[in-house]
Amino acid sequence: MTxxxxxxxxxxxxxxxAVVAALLTTAACGGGKDSDGSxxxxxxxxxxxxxxxxxxxxxxxxxxxxxxAQDADSWDTxxxxxxxxxxFMRYYSRQLVTNKTxxxxxxxxxxxxxxxxxxxxxxxxxxxxYTLRDGITWEDGKPITSKDIKYGIERVWAQDVLSxxxxxxxxxxxxxxxxxxxxxxxxxDHLGLKAIDTPDDKTIVFHLPKANADFEEVxxxxxxxPVRQDQDTxxxxxxHPFSSGPYKFESYNPGKDLTLVRNTNWKQSSDPVRxxxxxxxxxxxxxxxxxxxxRLINGDIDLDINQTGMSPQGxxxxxxQHKANLDNPVSGYIRYAVFPQSVKPFDNIHCRNAVIYxxxxxxxxxxxGGPVAGGDIGTNMLPPSVPGSEGQKYDPFExxxxxxxxxxxxAKEELKACGQPNGFKTTIAVRNNKPVEVATAQSLQASxxxxxxxxxxxxxxxxxxxxxxxxxxxxxxxxxxxxxxxWGPDFPTVQGFGLPLWDSKYILQSxxxxxxxxxxxxxxxxxxxxxxxxxxxxxxxxxxQINHKVMEGxxxxxxxxxxxxxxxxxxxxxVYTTDAYSGQxxxxxxxxKSAK
Amino acid sequence: MLAYLIRRLxxxxxxxxxxxxxVFSIFFLVPKWAGVDIATSFVGKQADPAAVQAVREKLGLxxxxxxxxxxFFKGIFAGxxxxxGGDVTHCAAPCFGYSFRSEQAVWPVLTDRFPVTLxxxxxxxxxxxxxxxxxxxxxxxxxxxxxxxxxxVVALAGVSLPIYFTGLLSLAIFxxxxxxxxxxxxxxxxxxxxxxxxxxxxxxTLAFLYAAMYARITRxxxxxxxxxxxxxxxxxxxxxxxxxxxxHAMRSTMTxxxxxxxxxxxxxxxxxxxxxxxxxxxGLGQAVLNAIRNQDLPIILGVTLITSLAVLLANxxxxxxxxxxxxxxxxx
Numbered sequence: 001m002t003x004x005x006x007x008x009x010x011x012x013x014x015x016x017x018a019v020v021a022a023l024l025t026t027a028a029c030g031g032g033k034d035s036d037g038s039x040x041x042x043x044x045x046x047x048x049x050x051x052x053x054x055x056x057x058x059x060x061x062x063x064x065x066x067x068x069a070q071d072a073d074s075w076d077t078x079x080x081x082x083x084x085x086x087x088f089m090r091y092y093s094r095q096l097v098t099n100k101t102x103x104x105x106x107x108x109x110x111x112x113x114x115x116x117x118x119x120x121x122x123x124x125x126x127x128x129x130y131t132l133r134d135g136i137t138w139e140d141g142k143p144i145t146s147k148d149i150k151y152g153i154e155r156v157w158a159q160d161v162l163s164x165x166x167x168x169x170x171x172x173x174x175x176x177x178x179x180x181x182x183x184x185x186x187x188x189d190h191l192g193l194k195a196i197d198t199p200d201d202k203t204i205v206f207h208l209p210k211a212n213a214d215f216e217e218v219x220x221x222x223x224x225x226p227v228r229q230d231q232d233t234x235x236x237x238x239x240h241p242f243s244s245g246p247y248k249f250e251s252y253n254p255g256k257d258l259t260l261v262r263n264t265n266w267k268q269s270s271d272p273v274r275x276x277x278x279x280x281x282x283x284x285x286x287x288x289x290x291x292x293x294x295r296l297i298n299g300d301i302d303l304d305i306n307q308t309g310m311s312p313q314g315x316x317x318x319x320x321q322h323k324a325n326l327d328n329p330v331s332g333y334i335r336y337a338v339f340p341q342s343v344k345p346f347d348n349i350h351c352r353n354a355v356i357y358x359x360x361x362x363x364x365x366x367x368x369g370g371p372v373a374g375g376d377i378g379t380n381m382l383p384p385s386v387p388g389s390e391g392q393k394y395d396p397f398e399x400x401x402x403x404x405x406x407x408x409x410x411a412k413e414e415l416k417a418c419g420q421p422n423g424f425k426t427t428i429a430v431r432n433n434k435p436v437e438v439a440t441a442q443s444l445q446a447s448x449x450x451x452x453x454x455x456x457x458x459x460x461x462x463x464x465x466x467x468x469x470x471x472x473x474x475x476x477x478x479x480x481x482x483x484x485x486x487w488g489p490d491f492p493t494v495q496g497f498g499l500p501l502w503d504s505k506y507i508l509q510s511x512x513x514x515x516x517x518x519x520x521x522x523x524x525x526x527x528x529x530x531x532x533x534x535x536x537x538x539x540x541x542x543x544x545q546i547n548h549k550v551m552e553g554x555x556x557x558x559x560x561x562x563x564x565x566x567x568x569x570x571x572x573x574x575v576y577t578t579d580a581y582s583g584q585x586x587x588x589x590x591x592x593k594s595a596k
Numbered sequence: 597m598l599a600y601l602i603r604r605l606x607x608x609x610x611x612x613x614x615x616x617x618x619v620f621s622i623f624f625l626v627p628k629w630a631g632v633d634i635a636t637s638f639v640g641k642q643a644d645p646a647a648v649q650a651v652r653e654k655l656g657l658x659x660x661x662x663x664x665x666x667x668f669f670k671g672i673f674a675g676x677x678x679x680x681g682g683d684v685t686h687c688a689a690p691c692f693g694y695s696f697r698s699e700q701a702v703w704p705v706l707t708d709r710f711p712v713t714l715x716x717x718x719x720x721x722x723x724x725x726x727x728x729x730x731x732x733x734x735x736x737x738x739x740x741x742x743x744x745x746x747x748x749v750v751a752l753a754g755v756s757l758p759i760y761f762t763g764l765l766s767l768a769i770f771x772x773x774x775x776x777x778x779x780x781x782x783x784x785x786x787x788x789x790x791x792x793x794x795x796x797x798x799x800x801t802l803a804f805l806y807a808a809m810y811a812r813i814t815r816x817x818x819x820x821x822x823x824x825x826x827x828x829x830x831x832x833x834x835x836x837x838x839x840x841x842x843x844h845a846m847r848s849t850m851t852x853x854x855x856x857x858x859x860x861x862x863x864x865x866x867x868x869x870x871x872x873x874x875x876x877x878x879g880l881g882q883a884v885l886n887a888i889r890n891q892d893l894p895i896i897l898g899v900t901l902i903t904s905l906a907v908l909l910a911n912x913x914x915x916x917x918x919x920x921x922x923x924x925x926x927x928x
Contacts, residue, residue, distance in 0.1 A: 160681030
């Protein structure tokens with residue numbers, strides 16, 4: 001291993017990077033100007049944002065080519081936690097229910113997949129019953145049974161072998177952790193989880209110890225996919241998952257490439273969700289994000305699998321010359337600063353409010369990339385994609401209004417009220433592998449200096465986030481008064497977004513996400529009401545109330561409702577963004593305009 | 597000569613063991629001292645305590661460091677079995693560890709990526725040796741001429757420009773601007789011309805940096821050698837200039853060049869991170885960069901060891917060649 005002989009030339013490097021950026025921009029300008037819409041057949045700027053672009057042009061056949069700078073954490077349906085991986089897994093895995101293949105908010109709604117209909121809910125919301133469709137098969141042609149689904153779900157309990165994925169199913173069905181998982185199951189068929197019954201191969205019944213209004217949302221996660229026992233290779237399943245969907249694994253080289261080909265045993269008649277347009281789907285992983293963007297612009301690949309937006313250089317070139325190929329969706333993520341109450345003086349709400357008022361929100365937005373590439377100024381903590389969100393209409397601190405460049409007078413009032421009229425010293429913790437977050441921390445540091453708050457920036461090892469800021473004792477020891485983070489919903493509800501962040505039950509000694517250490521009985525009570533409410537309108541109302549309570553506590557300083565600039569290749573048809581996957585393109589029904 | 601070889605081999609083995617111990621300490625002891633639980637970096641967003649405990653068991657993180665080191669050494673020769681929670685993973689010898697991120701043994705990952713890096717390093721080395729040494733010799737022989745000045749200006753540029761600058765520049769011009777070269781890596785077994793197309797820019801970019809350094813060093817050494825008494829004597833004896841330069845001067849000039857080549861080649865075989873990243877070449881450098889991003893310690897450890905081994909071997913070869921060139925070394 002070598003870093004070659006280039007160290008110690010920071011200034012030179014910065015100058016060099018600027019020249020390269022300019023050159024790359026120039027080189028990228030070789031293509032035709034198509035910002036008005038269509039020289040190369042692109043549908044136009046934002047044409048696929050919350051609406052379908054060029055649906056009628058999709059043809060059967062061809063190879064759909066993804067590129068990416070980051071491989072999935074795991075392609076095992078039980079273990080994956082990256083949003084793009086869940087989106088991609090629908091190519092080779094099916095669930096009882098899944099998200100609708102429709103743009104925007106409609107895509108966040110559920111539709112039957114392996115099941116004939118949505119759940120028959122009984123027993124006060126504690127029993128969910130599904131009947132399976134006819135003709136559903138594995139990649140070897142054998143039928144998918146209710147027992148396969150139960151076994152697939154049971155794998156979530158085997159956290160000692162299959163770590164990494166979401167554990168909502170375990171929390172909802174067996175909160176006391178009585179079941180040990182299929183690998184330690186003494187039953188002959190390894191199907192000992194009492195909360196799930198499979199009276200026959202076509203019927204599956206879930207018994208929840210306590211009602212939860214989002215249970216069906218959790219069944220739509222890929223961790224509820226069927227897995228066949230004789231094909232379960234345990235920890236190595238991620239290298240070749242056994243397909244229940246229209247495509248199957250042909251080859252996978254971690255960090256290099258992945259190829260899916262048609263699963264010839266999948267029947268279109270058994271699947272009302274997937275259109276399965278291309279014959280083949282490939283992913284190539286790049287280590288250089290600029291190279292990846294250039295390949296997108298050149299047409300060598302069709303879209304970025306990571307769906308986290310183009311790099312600054314690629315974005316500049318694309319916005320200038322290929323605007324018709326771009327979409328600018330809201331990502332579903334909120335970027336924010338959070339104040340751990342264990343670190344003084346952030347145990348005092350007035351000190352927290354002082355930081356909120358003292359920050360320059362336009363400057364924070366600029367550090368995140370500006371209104372187009374960064375997002376709209378965040379005014380509260382519920383993402384616009386989650387039901388109950390009021391977007392920028394709810395702005396209790398007037399962060400996008402009168403106070404958008406900071407309100408020093410109000411901040412100083414708050415400092416007085418918290419007994420720190422001359423300000424105080426604190427530390428901002430920020431991941432060292434996220435340059436945009438570091439820039440945000442620097443912007444916040446500069447704003448706070450103006451009101452007498454001296455903030456040091458600690459750039460910690462970003463890959464160790466769980467162990468460093470996920471440990472409340474470590475946060476207190478290090479004196480992290482402000483933590484820069486971001487969060488998106490696991491499923492588009494207030495529970496899927498906010499439960500781990502705001503409910504006191506989720507304060508953990510390791511892997512904690514309730515960084516503010518919120519112990520508010522009112523918030524806990526509202527979450528309790530939410531899970532017991534089956535009426536959608538009432539659920540939405542509670543979500544709004546929870547958001548208000550969180551903001552009233554002054555635990556968070558939201559930066560932006562994040563937005564991305566994503567590339568849509570000229571060859572693509574039937575393209576749309578969906579709230580089901582935080583503003584990503586819905587991969588599963590992407591088509592190509594030509595089979596070549 | 598044999599005794600010399602044995603001495604050098606023994607020193608290389610000792611050095612390798614020391615490197616393993618140091619690397620192990622950095623990866624497994626330093627985080628412990630810093631209060632970071634390595635196991636948490638292997639589990640996901642919802643860190644289940646059972647998962648964290650299983651990782652500790654599987655990787656033996658709870659064992660004393662000397663047991664962990666012993667298990668690692670044993671794995672290289674006898675293979676190793678990792679077991680936790682009813683899942684048993686066997687890593688066949690030579691087992692350089694197992695990546696629980698990508699669920700792959702480290703050794704196959706290294707052997708899969710090694711040919712890419714080797715191809716990059718060797719191809720670039722041929723270019724920089726041919727052009728660097730030739731430019732250096734010519735500059736020394738035509739000292740002060742236009743050629744000398746021009747060559748040294750180009751060499752200065754090569755030494756000064758970072759590889760990600762020249763790399764991105766060459767991609768911007770030749771691959772994306774003029775579209776002369778596709779510059780996408782294609783395995784050699786798949787297509788020779790495709791492989792050549794994918795490697796040409798990385799070779800030239802990497803060779804540009806090294807050729808510049810070799811040209812400057814060759815020139816300086818050659819100038820020094822040309823001032824030696826024995827060169828004057830050779831010329832006084834009436835030897836042809838070609839013989840004086842080619843046989844006598846070059847032999848002395850090549851000694852430091854050979855030493856440098858050994859170290860550079862060894863280091864590059866461990867992965868040219870910047871070049872592989874810039875050109876998205878799936879070699880060891882890219883593997884280690886991904887591993888660093890994902891905190892995949894076994895892969896980082898494996899690549900570090902391969903790099904160390906490559907540097908040690910390259911130095912061993914250089915030492916032997918050195919002894920061939922200069923007999924006094926054998927007696928040292």
